[in-house]
Amino acid sequence: MRRVRHVVILAGGSGTRLWPASRQARPKQLLPLAPGGETLLGAAVHRALALAGARARVSIVTAAALVDATRAVAPDVEILAEPVGRNTAAAIGLGAAVIAARDPDAVLAILPADQHVTDEAGLQRVLSRALAEVEARDVIGTVGIAPTRAEPGFGYLEVASAELETVTEVLRFAEKPDRETAARYVASGAYLWNAGMFFASARRILAELDAHVPAIGRAVRDIAAGAARAEDVYPDLPAISFDHAVMERATRVVTIPASIGWDDVGSWSALPALRGADASGNTIAGTAVVVRGAGNVIASDDDTLIAAVGVDDLVIVKSGDAILVMRREAAQDVREVVEVLSRRGLARYL
Numbered sequence: 001m002r003r004v005r006h007v008v009i010l011a012g013g014s015g016t017r018l019w020p021a022s023r024q025a026r027p028k029q030l031l032p033l034a035p036g037g038e039t040l041l042g043a044a045v046h047r048a049l050a051l052a053g054a055r056a057r058v059s060i061v062t063a064a065a066l067v068d069a070t071r072a073v074a075p076d077v078e079i080l081a082e083p084v085g086r087n088t089a090a091a092i093g094l095g096a097a098v099i100a101a102r103d104p105d106a107v108l109a110i111l112p113a114d115q116h117v118t119d120e121a122g123l124q125r126v127l128s129r130a131l132a133e134v135e136a137r138d139v140i141g142t143v144g145i146a147p148t149r150a151e152p153g154f155g156y157l158e159v160a161s162a163e164l165e166t167v168t169e170v171l172r173f174a175e176k177p178d179r180e181t182a183a184r185y186v187a188s189g190a191y192l193w194n195a196g197m198f199f200a201s202a203r204r205i206l207a208e209l210d211a212h213v214p215a216i217g218r219a220v221r222d223i224a225a226g227a228a229r230a231e232d233v234y235p236d237l238p239a240i241s242f243d244h245a246v247m248e249r250a251t252r253v254v255t256i257p258a259s260i261g262w263d264d265v266g267s268w269s270a271l272p273a274l275r276g277a278d279a280s281g282n283t284i285a286g287t288a289v290v291v292r293g294a295g296n297v298i299a300s301d302d303d304t305l306i307a308a309v310g311v312d313d314l315v316i317v318k319s320g321d322a323i324l325v326m327r328r329e330a331a332q333d334v335r336e337v338v339e340v341l342s343r344r345g346l347a348r349y350l
Contacts, residue, residue: 003105005053005057005106007051007057008092008111011062012066015028016334017268018266018268019334019337019350021301021319024065029041033116033271040114044114058078059098060079061082061092061095084235085239086239087241089240090239092110093209093219094220096202096206096220097206100202100224108198108201109131110200111197112197114264115196116262117260126143129167130142134200141199144193144195150182150185152176154264156192158191162192167254216240268331271299272297280293281296286302286306288306288307291309292310293310293312295312295313296316298314304318321349
């Protein structure tokens with residue numbers, strides 16, 4: 001008999017690389033970035049429901065401060081609140097522990113809330129294949145995206161085979177590379193983008209956490225059992241990603257290579273994948289005019305007109321009380337602005 005499939009959506013990120021549109025009170029997963037005005041979180045919930053088959057099998061892990069905003073996008077879906085952010089190992093552990101407490105045999109799909117996919121049918125096919133592998137072999141599964149460019153903003157998977165939609169062994173998790181290394185990865189044909197999707201039984205996730213970061217494993221079990229309050233134990237947990245805590249150390253890790261029009265909406269350089277570009281390669285969201293310019297990304301969240309003349313490959317964003325201008329190649333560095341604002345006590349802009 002097939003085990004019940006659950007989906008945990010990770011929606012606690014701050015999205016600093018999409019500042020100034022992404023702010024603490026309204027991070028990127030709550031922004032209407034996709035055509036038609038749908039939020040990234042809303043798209044993730046629709047994706048999860050298609051996979052899990054029922055709202056009762058979908059959970060969202062988010063920050064306590066974002067619960068109301070998250071509920072407005074996803075009513076009737078279980079929301080698990082983290083009192084403070086402790087990266088994805090704790091978030092995934094919390095989701096696994098809560099679900100395992102009521103369904104010890106559950107298998108989980110862990111999906112980020114901030115991704116864009118053009119081939120939803122293809123994604124559902126890949127997700128179902130990954131969960132079937134988990135059910136059959138108790139592996140930890142991932143999705144690897146066939147790279148379309150040398151992208152330094154993504155992590156990579158070194159794989160035994162990059163044949164699309166087949167199950168293959170993950171040989172190594174590679175950190176976000178510099179641009180030259182990313183180009184070498186893509187040229188080799190042996191690397192895929194790490195899409196940040198994970199598939200495993202709830203029991204396996206908790207066992208891996210117990211083995212590698214026992215403080216997290218113990219804390220999330222206590223929270224799920226009602227033996228501890230999240231606000232009491234969470235602040236002392238290590239802030240570590242699931243990749244570092246588990247995936248780089250676990251055995252029997254597989255991936256399914258996919259080409260599904262995927263993009264991680266992690267920076268302004270991803271906006272063309274969502275919105276498309278004109279004949280000069282300019283992507284515009286809002287009101288803007290470009291004269292003798294190419295390859296620009298321009299966005300405004302009100303009726304302010306942005307005019308760009310004789311410039312190429314810039315990102316120009318006006319959102320609320322802030323304006324961002326940078327070279328498009330520096331899109332991964334926006335978080336440095338956020339860090340400077342924080343150090344200077346300019347929290348009103350965050």
